[in-house]
Amino acid sequence: MSTLVVGPTNETMLIDSGDFRTDGEYVLQYLKHHNISRIDHFVVTHADADHIGGNAAIIDYYETEGDGIGAIYDPGIAASTQTYEAYLDAVEQHDVTLYETREGDPLPFEGVSVDVLGPPEPYLDNRDRNENSIVLALSYGETRFLFTGDAEADQEQYLVDTYDTALSATVLKAGHHGSGSSTGAALLDAVGPKAVVISSANDSQYGHPHEEVLQHLADRSIPAYWTATHGNIVLASDGAQVTVETQQAAPTDPLSIRDGTPIEPGATDPVAPRATINSDINSSQATAVATDGGTETARTDDTLVLEDVHADAAGDDRENLNDEYVVFRNAGDDTLDLSGWTVTDAADHTYTVPDGVTLAPNATMTLHTGSGADTDSDLYWGAGSPIWNNGGDTVIVTTADGEEVLSEEYA
Secondary structure, rough: OEEEEOOOOEEEEEEOOOOOOOOHHHHHHHHHOOOOEEEEEEEEOOOOHHHHHHHHHHHHHHOOOOOEEEEEEEEEEEOOHHHHHHHHHHHHHHHEEEEEEOOOOOOOOOEEEEEEEOOOOOOHHOOOHHOOOOOEEEEEOOOOEEEEOOOOOOHHHHHHHHHHHOOOOOOOOHHHHHHHOOOOOOHHHOOOEEEEOOOOOOOOOOOOOOOHHHHHHHHHOOOOEEEEHHEEEEEEEEEEEEEEEEOOOOOHHHHHHHHHHOOOOOOOOEEEEEEEEEEEOOOOOOOOOOOOOEEEEOOOOOOOOEEEEEOOOOOOOOOHHHOOOOEEEEEOOOOOOOOOOEEOOOOOOOOOOOOEEEEOOEEEEEEEOOOOOOOOEEEEEEOOOOOOOOOOOEEEOOOOOOEEEEEEEEO
């Protein structure tokens, strides 16, 4: 299984790389066919061979024939397999940046809000790989997509206990290929998806998707799209609606999906529109805020949104000031003129936005602590020492007229 995400500015994220038996062949074929020249973010949900089978091949290809891989995000739990060793060898050979990624860690993706909801600290279930999959929620406008990797009952329960209805999403990718150990009733009730995507083979040796999962979906009248019969599934969001395109028309009634005609993996048939999903997710409903002491991702229902706080720069904070930053997003429909607006912390350190700086709808602006040349998407405070406390602080934004438009604490 593998998922490609292309953001509004053509930034890319690849989630997993498929089964080891195909060595990334179908994934690379798809990426090349769609002229994906660079992978900005490569998310490895966990180290099982059916999720990292193409890692080494994809790293080799993009580092030698493409425009590289920006960074790899991995939950940090090893596997004793040749596939995993080949993946790490490729990372080392090409010196690709590799982040151990846990709940609350930043994953900046231009124009898209990304919440990392798992795995938690400490790991669950004695470091079980499935139960410590990276869990991502991607929000664009009023639409949201939830990816849970191979999370099973325990991590799903952790997510429900921690986030509850803040897990709300327009589309859910079924956990663990539709296994009965995942996509449980409690998770579905918290997420309330308008559609579920199931990624597994028609002749899965494990019988995926399992009947209990399909029954859970049927009980809630949630349409299901299955890669085995629909082929490639393309979800396109305009911020308000999600259009669904698939290679092949097939049943979406969960109890009838096996009646569809199987499609071969790697098939190159074009996709065609099948459905349009109206989203009723809103920014306050979709805010993922830990309720049990986890990291809070600050949000506001006003037009200016605090998208990310990266307070803990890599290495010595004082020597890497530009890796300390805050990210803002314009969640409104109109361009914001930020001229003269101020950004302040709890200790009254204050930065004033230069005249002429604007922020288009759904665009982001990153304010770095250190020095540099301002651009349309990056501003530089020019401070000589860190501003944002690693252990928690408050981000306050005030307009040139003195109106406070944002005040958010982070832990």
